Amino acid sequence: MNALVSMSGIEKSFAGVPALSQASLEIAPGEVHALIGQNGAGKSTMIKVLTGVYRRDSGSVVIGRGESEISSPREAQEAGIATIYQELNLVPLRSVTENIIMGYEPKRLGLFVDWREGNKRAREVLARFGIDIDVTEPLGNFSTAIQQLVAIARAVSLEAKLVIMDEPTSSLDASEVEVLFGVVRELKNQGVSVLYVSHFLDELFQICDRVTTMRDGRTVSTRIVSETKKLEMIADMLGRNTDEIAAEGMTDFAGAKAKRGSILLRSENVCSGPRLTHFDLTLHRGEIVGLGGLLGSGRTEAARALFGVDALEDGVIELDGHTGQPSGPDEAISKRIGFLTEDRKAEGIIPDMSVRENMTLALLPKLAKRGQIDFERERAIVDGFISDLGIKAAHMDQPIRELSGGNQQKVLLARWLATEPDILILDEPTRGVDVGAKREIQSFIRSYVDKGFGVVLISSEFEELVEGADRIVVMHEGRSVTELANPGITGNILVGALAHHDAGADTWNAQ
Amino acid sequence: MLDEMAFDLRKYLRRNSASVTVWVALLALILFGLMRYDNFGSAYNFSSFLNYNAMFIAIALGMCFVIMTGGIDLSVGSVAAFTSVVAAYLSPYGIQVALPGAVLAGIGFGAINAFCIIVLRIPPFIATLATMLAAKGGALVISGAQTISVDWGSNFTKLGMGQALGLFPWAIVIVAGLTLVLGLMLEKTTIGRTVLAIGGSEDASNLMGLKVNRAKAFVYLLSGGCAGLAGLFLASGFGAGQPLEGIGWELSAIASVVVGGTLLTGGMGSIPATVAGALLLGLVFNVLNFENGQGTISFSAYWQMVIRGGFLFAVILLQSRVIAKQQKVIGS
Numbered sequence: 092m093n094a095l096v097s098m099s100g101i102e103k104s105f106a107g108v109p110a111l112s113q114a115s116l117e118i119a120p121g122e123v124h125a126l127i128g129q130n131g132a133g134k135s136t137m138i139k140v141l142t143g144v145y146r147r148d149s150g151s152v153v154i155g156r157g158e159s160e161i162s163s164p165r166e167a168q169e170a171g172i173a174t175i176y177q178e179l180n181l182v183p184l185r186s187v188t189e190n191i192i193m194g195y196e197p198k199r200l201g202l203f204v205d206w207r208e209g210n211k212r213a214r215e216v217l218a219r220f221g222i223d224i225d226v227t228e229p230l231g232n233f234s235t236a237i238q239q240l241v242a243i244a245r246a247v248s249l250e251a252k253l254v255i256m257d258e259p260t261s262s263l264d265a266s267e268v269e270v271l272f273g274v275v276r277e278l279k280n281q282g283v284s285v286l287y288v289s290h291f292l293d294e295l296f297q298i299c300d301r302v303t304t305m306r307d308g309r310t311v312s313t314r315i316v317s318e319t320k321k322l323e324m325i326a327d328m329l330g331r332n333t334d335e336i337a338a339e340g341m342t343d344f345a346g347a348k349a350k351r352g353s354i355l356l357r358s359e360n361v362c363s364g365p366r367l368t369h370f371d372l373t374l375h376r377g378e379i380v381g382l383g384g385l386l387g388s389g390r391t392e393a394a395r396a397l398f399g400v401d402a403l404e405d406g407v408i409e410l411d412g413h414t415g416q417p418s419g420p421d422e423a424i425s426k427r428i429g430f431l432t433e434d435r436k437a438e439g440i441i442p443d444m445s446v447r448e449n450m451t452l453a454l455l456p457k458l459a460k461r462g463q464i465d466f467e468r469e470r471a472i473v474d475g476f477i478s479d480l481g482i483k484a485a486h487m488d489q490p491i492r493e494l495s496g497g498n499q500q501k502v503l504l505a506r507w508l509a510t511e512p513d514i515l516i517l518d519e520p521t522r523g524v525d526v527g528a529k530r531e532i533q534s535f536i537r538s539y540v541d542k543g544f545g546v547v548l549i550s551s552e553f554e555e556l557v558e559g560a561d562r563i564v565v566m567h568e569g570r571s572v573t574e575l576a577n578p579g580i581t582g583n584i585l586v587g588a589l590a591h592h593d594a595g596a597d598t599w600n601a602q
Numbered sequence: 603m604l605d606e607m608a609f610d611l612r613k614y615l616r617r618n619s620a621s622v623t624v625w626v627a628l629l630a631l632i633l634f635g636l637m638r639y640d641n642f643g644s645a646y647n648f649s650s651f652l653n654y655n656a657m658f659i660a661i662a663l664g665m666c667f668v669i670m671t672g673g674i675d676l677s678v679g680s681v682a683a684f685t686s687v688v689a690a691y692l693s694p695y696g697i698q699v700a701l702p703g704a705v706l707a708g709i710g711f712g713a714i715n716a717f718c719i720i721v722l723r724i725p726p727f728i729a730t731l732a733t734m735l736a737a738k739g740g741a742l743v744i745s746g747a748q749t750i751s752v753d754w755g756s757n758f759t760k761l762g763m764g765q766a767l768g769l770f771p772w773a774i775v776i777v778a779g780l781t782l783v784l785g786l787m788l789e790k791t792t793i794g795r796t797v798l799a800i801g802g803s804e805d806a807s808n809l810m811g812l813k814v815n816r817a818k819a820f821v822y823l824l825s826g827g828c829a830g831l832a833g834l835f836l837a838s839g840f841g842a843g844q845p846l847e848g849i850g851w852e853l854s855a856i857a858s859v860v861v862g863g864t865l866l867t868g869g870m871g872s873i874p875a876t877v878a879g880a881l882l883l884g885l886v887f888n889v890l891n892f893e894n895g896q897g898t899i900s901f902s903a904y905w906q907m908v909i910r911g912g913f914l915f916a917v918i919l920l921q922s923r924v925i926a927k928q929q930k931v932i933g934s
Contacts, residue, residue: 400809421811430809438809441802443870452799453810459792466790506810 094153095120095284096141096172096253101150103136110136111308114150118253121282123275125295125316128305129328129386129551134288137305138255142167142174155252173246174255181242183231188213190230191245216248217241219281220274236267243274247283254278255286260294264365272298290386292321306330322590329553331586351561352376354412355545356514358397361406367392368569370406374514374545379536381560382549383585389569390549391433394516397547398430399423411513424453429507433518433549435496439503442492446484447473449491450502454509476505481531497528504532508539515539516547521555533559553582565589619924620863621875627917628882631889639892647888649770653762653839655884656773657682657832659877661851662858663777663784664828666876667821669859670788672801672868673719673726675822678829679851680737681711683844685833687741690750690843693758700758701834708830709823711737716822720815734852741845750843762839773835780831784824785873793817801868858883861917863925882917886910 096118103111111133118124128134139145141152143161152159154170161167164174181190188210197208213226222240230238239259246254256275260268275285275298287299295302295316303313304327311327326332356374361367367389374380382390395401397408399417408416410426417423423430432438440449450473451458458465458472473487480501484494491499500520507515517536521529533555540546550556556563557580565573565588573588635642661678668675685704692700711733718729752758761772788794796817799807807814832851837843856866862879864871890906893899901909 398809419811420809421813424811432806432809437803438805441799441806441869443802444798448795448798452795452807452812455792455795455812462791462793464790464792464795 093120094118095122095155097151097153098137098141099151101137101140101152102148103140103145104148109308111140111147113309114305115310116141116303117313118284118286119301120252120284121279122301123279123285123287123299125299125302126286126288126305127290127292127295127302127324127328128311132305132328133308134305135257136308138174138257138286138288142172142255168249168251171250171252172255173249173251173253174257175239175242175246175259176257181230181238181245183238184229187217187224187226187228187230187233187241190241191216191226191248193245195249212248213244216244219247220244220277222270234267236263236270239263239271240274243278247278247281251283253284253286255288257288258290259287260289260291268294292324295324296321304328325586325590329586331583351378352543355410356397356547357407357409358393359407359409361393361396361408362404363392363396363401364404366569367396367401369571370396370566370569371571372397372547372564374547376513376543376545377540378561379540379546379548379559381556381563382547382566383553383556383563383575383589384566385589386551387568388566390566391518392569393566393571394430394518394547394549397423397514397516398428400430424510424512427511427513429453429510429512429515431503431507431515431517431520433522435499435503435523440491440499443490445488446477446482446491446494446502447487450476450487450506450509453506457510472509473505476509480505480535495525495528497524497532500524501528501532504535512544514545514547516549518549519551520548521550521552553585557582557585618872619927620870620921621872621878623921623924624862624875624878624882624917627920628878628885631882631885635885635889635892639889639896642889642892649774651884651888652774653771655880656771656777657835657839658851658854658858658884659777659880660780660828660832660835661825661855662862662876662880663780663873664821664825665852665855666859666862666864666871666873667784667788667797668726668825669856669864669866670797670801670868670871671818671821672804673818673821674730674856675715675825676727676730676852677711677715677733677737678825678832678855679848680734680741681708681826681829681848682833682836682851683846683848684708684711684737684741684744685830686837686847687745687750687833687843687845689758689834689837690752691744693752693837694756696756697758697761700837701761701831704834704837705827705830708826708828708833710826711829712823712826715826716819719822720818738845738848745843745845747845749845750837752837752841752843754841759838759841762835762837771839773839776831780828781873781877788871788873793820797821798869798871801865801870803869854883855880857914857918861914861921863921865925883910883914886913 094117099115101111101114114133114137116126116137126134126137136145140147143163143166146162159170161170191213192209197205197212199205210226217224220240224233224237230241243254259271263271278285289295299316301313302316302319302324304311304324306328352375354373355376356372358370358372361370370389370393372380382393384390392401396403399419399422403416407414417426417428447469451469458469470487476482477484477487482501483498491502494502504520520536521532524532536546548556548560561577563575563580563585564571565575575584575588641647661682665675665678685707688707689700689704692703715730715733718724719726763771765771796807796812799812800814800817804814836847858880859876860866861882862872862875864876887906887910890901890909894901
């Protein structure tokens with residue numbers, strides 16, 4: 092087979108940390124090729140190497156016949172590679188036509204833009220995908236789906252040979268997804284290749300020919316989609332053996348009773364939008380309940396609803412016997428809930444502030460008398476947590492950005508522990524944290540729960556959930572679908588539970 | 603692990619290098635003036651310099667709080683013009699009426715800003731731009747586009763011209779007090795820390811349950827109040843309410859804050875360094891006046907502005923280098 096794009100032996104490190112090692116990818120002409128992998132597997136780095144955003148450390152990229160030396164996105168475009176990013180790189184305030192022909196406008200007398208001709212061309216290229224819209228309207232007036240299609244139309248009108256789509260369906264509804272799939276099939280008919288990056292495995296079966304799976308910066312497998320089961324894809328992504336998973340099977344422990352105290356938190360039929368449509372959870376004192384699920388399954392959205400960040404559209408939240416969602420984080424905190432967010436950089440630390448200030452921000456109302464901060468108490472509390480959690484900082488007034496990821500995370504954990512919450516929601520508490528700190532954080536969480544508090548633990552790491560949680564609520568596409576209970580959960584059971592709902596019952600039972 | 607006792611001067615300087623830069627620049631300029639001009643260090647020059655700059659410092663203090671949240675307040679100059687007219691009208695009743703009157707008028711504009719920004723979610727730049735135009739128009743309306751003379755019979759002019767404790771005009775004492783209070787507020791209170799947290803990351807602050815809206819309302823009310831105070835000083839120091847004054851004051855205030863090392867994106871800032879920044883900006887004019895007085899070179903008012911702009915550029919360039927280096931050192 093004569094490949095359109097062939098990348099092999101790609102190495103790329105950032106500040107000494109390898110992001111890609113011996114990664115490879117091969118795309119045939121006129122093929123829809125899926126690229127999958129967990130967060131941090133190296134998919135986007137791979138794309139950025141291909142499109143010249145990053146310079147590879149070593150390895151070869153062959154496009155068409157020759158070795159490619161693409162060193163900028165502009166050169167990639169000229170070589171026929173168009174990328175449709177999640178955040179579209181279009182100009183929403185200008186018309187659809189302008190967005191399609193920008194930089195390649197038809198001219199009259201070589202000087203004036205021929206709008207009539209431009210509009211005609213724009214209409215033609217959109218008509219190829221069965222889209223009929225007023226091309227003189229500003230692009231921003233159309234839905235995200237149409238905007239995405241316009242981006243694709245632009246790529247096609249520039250005679251792209253390869254269109255890269257990064258999570259194209261993440262913000263589309265079901266009918267829009269159908270339109271997009273139609274366009275992808277049309278591209279294929281026209282001999283254009285598509286590299287399709289997605290977290291939604293179901294989609295791959297509908298439109299993709301082959302699938303390449305990456306894990307930890309390496310290419311794990313390239314399979315033909317029609318001959319592959321979803322379980323195999325998940326096993327590749329997570330680095331597991333399908334036979335093991337199948338052998339252990341799936342046991343439904345729902346209803347099993349563990350030793351636990353009174354009910355702290357209950358949510359029933361909770362819906363906060365399209366990304367969280369039905370969420371049930373019961374949390375008792377002295378218990379860690381894990382939320383398991385692939386990316387985009389609604390785990391973080393569930394946490395945000397419980398903490399009062401996203402308002403409920405439907406359903407009931409009951410805290411300590413009282414019904415009602417907290418109106419916002421401040422009320423949630425006063426009702427003794429803490430929420431350690433997933434995105435430490437954007438939603439967690441205040442980088443310019445010191446360890447001390449970061450640790451006591453959520454506690455401030457309780458630390459102050461008539462608005463004046465009680466520094467002595469503050470220092471005592473901070474001192475206590477620094478030694479309890481083994482936080483490695485030169486001193487408590489060191490800016491938090493100077494600390495390592497693990498120590499930053501411990502400071503944030505301390506921030507919430509200091510408010511003495513009954514319920515602590517931990518979203519990926521050990522992501523990006525070194526092994527030592529990870530273990531310390533985990534054992535601290537357990538000792539906290541043993542004092543009679545409750546923890547909701549969200550983690551993409553299955554070991555962490557399996558070993559850490561007393562029960563696991565499995566989520567899929569915004570819904571809580573199954574509940575597993577320890578003892579008895581193994582990694583393979585959890586993967587099985589995910590795959591079961593991801594593949595649909597038929598696929599699983601067929602094995 | 604904790605060695606708080608050990609005070610490392612080099613580390614302190616490195617962490618606070620932005621503040622240090624402006625103080626060093628200020629001291630250097632003062633030394634330059636002292637060595638070059640005879641009367642530069644006189645009590646009279648000292649006092650009149652501070653008195654004239656009191657209103658700019660007041661505005662810069664309010665602006666500093668706004669900028670630390672990541673916002674901006676463009677309305678301060680016009681609001682000061684407006685409140686100078688208010689103060690002039692109230693001057694027959696004495697300081698005890700004119701001061702609260704002017705400050706409340708300023709806070710009123712601050713309330714409009716806060717409402718637009720927090721409730722209507724209009725970006726601060728636009729909201730305060732609108733208030734700037736409205737306040738300017740308002741000042742012309744209530745004054746009939748005339749300067750309004752103050753009542754020289756009451757105690758009003760003592761504020762800007764009289765001597766407190768026989769030393770300084772009251773305006774200086776008030777601004778010094780305000781600096782102290784705001785400095786302590788930033789360092790020692792929940793509201794100060796909330797302001798910095800918002801500028802550092804508004805999302806994170808929200809998720810921590812901090813009273814983000816309350817703190818944002820506070821900074822715009824404070825900025826309005828400070829502008830009100832500046833208008834009061836203007837009327838008192840020059841004997842008239844001046845509806846046409848205040849043009850470009852907001853930019854001077856922003857410059858003072860930036861020169862003081864406060865990041866325009868918010869999250870970091872210093873009250874004393876802001877005062878130093880305002881003093882530095884004023885001192886450039888003072889030095890140029892003395893230079894003209896020497897008779898060797900004569901700069902027109904227009905050239906003075908050019909020179910001041912160039913000086914400002916140099917300091918900000920230096921400041922941005924220092925901050926970038928500071929961030930880099932800390933980041934590594």
